[in-house]
Amino acid sequence: xxxxxxxxxxxxxxxxxxxxxxxxxxxxxxxxxxxxxxxxxxxxxxxxxxxxxxxxxxxxxxxxxxxxxxxxxxxxxxxxxxxxxxxxxxxxxxxxxxxxxxxxxxxxxxxxxxxxxxxxxxxxxxxxxxxxxxxxxxxxxxxxxxxxxxxxxxxxxxxxxxxxxxxxxxxxxxxxxxxxxxxxxxxxxxxxxxxxxxxxxxxxxxxxxxxxxxxxxxxxxxxxxxxxxxxxxxxxxxxxxxxxxxxxxxxxxxxxxxxxxxxxxxxxxxxxxxxxxxxxxxxxxxxxxxxxxxxxxxxxxxxxxxxxxxxxxxxxxxxxxxxxxxxxxxxxxxxxxxxxxxxxxxxxxxxxxxxxxxxxxxxxxxxxxxxxxxxxxxxxxxxxxxxxxxxxxxxxxxxxxxxxxxxxxxxxxxxxxxxxxxxx
Numbered sequence: 001x002x003x004x005x006x007x008x009x010x011x012x013x014x015x016x017x018x019x020x021x022x023x024x025x026x027x028x029x030x031x032x033x034x035x036x037x038x039x040x041x042x043x044x045x046x047x048x049x050x051x052x053x054x055x056x057x058x059x060x061x062x063x064x065x066x067x068x069x070x071x072x073x074x075x076x077x078x079x080x081x082x083x084x085x086x087x088x089x090x091x092x093x094x095x096x097x098x099x100x101x102x103x104x105x106x107x108x109x110x111x112x113x114x115x116x117x118x119x120x121x122x123x124x125x126x127x128x129x130x131x132x133x134x135x136x137x138x139x140x141x142x143x144x145x146x147x148x149x150x151x152x153x154x155x156x157x158x159x160x161x162x163x164x165x166x167x168x169x170x171x172x173x174x175x176x177x178x179x180x181x182x183x184x185x186x187x188x189x190x191x192x193x194x195x196x197x198x199x200x201x202x203x204x205x206x207x208x209x210x211x212x213x214x215x216x217x218x219x220x221x222x223x224x225x226x227x228x229x230x231x232x233x234x235x236x237x238x239x240x241x242x243x244x245x246x247x248x249x250x251x252x253x254x255x256x257x258x259x260x261x262x263x264x265x266x267x268x269x270x271x272x273x274x275x276x277x278x279x280x281x282x283x284x285x286x287x288x289x290x291x292x293x294x295x296x297x298x299x300x301x302x303x304x305x306x307x308x309x310x311x312x313x314x315x316x317x318x319x320x321x322x323x324x325x326x327x328x329x330x331x332x333x334x335x336x337x338x339x340x341x342x343x344x345x346x347x348x349x350x351x352x353x354x355x356x357x358x359x360x361x362x363x364x365x366x367x368x369x370x371x372x373x374x375x376x377x378x379x380x381x382x383x384x385x386x387x388x389x390x391x392x393x394x395x396x397x398x399x400x401x402x403x404x405x406x407x408x409x410x411x412x413x414x415x416x417x418x419x420x421x422x423x424x
Contacts (some may be wrong), residue, residue, distance in 0.1 A: 020057030114205020238271030300363030
């Protein structure tokens, strides 16, 4: 729709066409000083209002794509607010960031505006007062049943700010609203054209914001490759609740044991501040860590296994934690049976930089080779004998069991005549 500047005079409203870029893009508008923000319903733009008595929009720039709704206003900080049906959003032209504020109990029929630091909306039922801290608690402020209001704005006349609503159906006219008594005060004129939105530099409101001082990211010392995020808000009187997009929430803004990745925190207030969002990234803390290699010996037969770790040039500055004990990289872990072993690598500050798991497998123990025996008579004991079990040379440790007696020599004395079984 073309843009018009409307001046309220004692003889009724006076319209002057406004030229410049985007003359057919003005589906929804907002004004802050000499800055005009406007949407064509899907894209947002900004331009400067110049020209005095012959106003022109110049220096128009594209701000972003998206469904920017049919209701638009701006606060004194330059933050835009718009509605899509019953959903309320804010848009920051400086960083092109959109924030979903919440779902209202009313749908936008027309426009938004600020008045006395409060946000109001033209809804199907009339004028609704929007609770920015919790839009679900918004209330109908001035009931205007059976009429269609597309435009809502405020204007300062002789130092007094007044509010106006532009109706389309059943009669096209401009209402002056009494915001204190919450009623329609008067009809101040009629425009010869349809209005989809209205704005003035008097409708920007002062809104308290959730302001972020900084976001601190640090590495967890006692957990491998995890981070800690701390969102620090600027001094405030309200109580803030911090909602992390992984489901966690708290009142401190501190989140621990976060895996590397991108995160979003939505901050809400129990005061009048609308929600805000913070984006941060937890880096991969393993980048730059020393590469850990190992050598191992699997256990075989009665021989135990071993594991030796190596961190290369970092051997002197790093250490190994195993079974709650700290070892240097000079240490070889020995006397290990087959199984899984977990090692934690610590840096010079004692913080976890890596974790390693190694498995020792049982070796294939060769069968005991052919066994021979030597049976002799006991010389000094009547009718007794001795046996010596003979095995080939070996590196294993053999044990010999006969009649419940076990030894490592294979020699058994003072045996009565009879048949015996030796277990090797």
